[in-house]
Amino acid sequence: MSVFNLINQNSSLDNKIVAGLERLSQVFRILLWEKAKEHGLSPIQIQLLIFIQYHSTDKCTVSYLAQEFNFTKPTISDAIKVLEQKNFIKKNTDSSDTRSYTIQLTASGKKIVLETENFANPITEIITKSNEADKLILWENISNLILLLNRQEIISIQRTCFNCGHYTIKNKDAFCSLLNQKLLTKDIRIDCEEFELA
Ligand code: SF4
Incomplete structure (x- = not known):
């Protein structure tokens, strides 16, 4: 199909x-x-x-x-x-x-x-005009989709929080032990300089 x-x-x-x-x-x-x-x-x-x-x-x-x-x-x-x-x-x-x-x-x-490097600016300009709640839903869905494609090995390398050794759960919240901060949806990264494979 x-x-x-x-x-x-x-x-x-x-x-x-x-x-x-x-x-x-x-x-x-x-x-x-x-x-x-x-x-x-x-x-x-x-x-x-x-x-x-x-x-x-x-x-x-x-x-x-x-x-x-x-x-x-x-x-x-x-x-x-x-x-x-x-x-x-x-x-x-x-x-x-x-x-x-x-x-x-x-x-x-x-x-x-x-x-x-600004080739994606026309898209950034549209996203910037969206409201915060819509952006969070979009980001949550995009980051999860990328993670699932990475798990299927369709996207090979992914330096994301979900694959990182510094990612942990603290008091039921996602947490970065390196940055010592809670990871809210907006904080989840897909390309982090400090990433270390779990
Ligand atoms: S080091 Fe970077 S990729 Fe790893 S959990 Fe912290 S913010 Fe996420």
């Missing part, structure tokens, strides 16, 4: 939700393509630059990036090669193993990030 068969889709709320999510994924793709075209890069190359800008060095390796973006290592290596040729990144080779390296942005790479 396909949610794209309009008879199935329009007779079921579940199918309409899935079709709607698919439509939203197209919006991100289109917005990213527009930025990529402006700079003569591919969408994944822009995504890599933005990821590298905001994540620690241990995550800026070909293996980690391949898992993060669900691409093969050769595909990520090729994208990195182009970014290096364009002088947007530089490789830092490990002195004990010359085959492995971490990736760092150059000044030109940081400039590209500044010019492209």
Whole structure:
């Protein structure tokens, strides 16, 4: 049964939700393509630059990036090669193993990030106008959906509170033992710098 068969889709709320999510994924793709075209890069190359800008060095390796973006290592290596040729990144080779390296942005790479990282702004502007109660319901549903897809290994890496060793239950409430704070719905993170796999 396909949610794209309009008879199935329009007779079921579940199918309409899935079709709607698919439509939203197209919006991100289109917005990213527009930025990529402006700079003569591919969408994944822009995504890599933005990821590298905001994540620690241990995550800026070909293996980690391949898992993060669900691409093969050769595909990520090729994208990195182009970014290096364009002088947007530089490789830092490990002195004990010359085959492995971490990736760092150059000044030109940081400039590209500044010019492209706002690609999702049209969506942010709409969300900002929603009321707080609606946002909380949306966030609870999105974070749970991501978690369930992660449990099914469709989303490979997920640095979320629900998978984190610092996540605990205290007085019946979700709690982060590292930040020493209660985790209300609005506090749940899907990409946390302090994340440690449970
Ligand atoms: S360290 Fe970060 S991911 Fe882990 S529970 Fe605390 S806020 Fe959540």
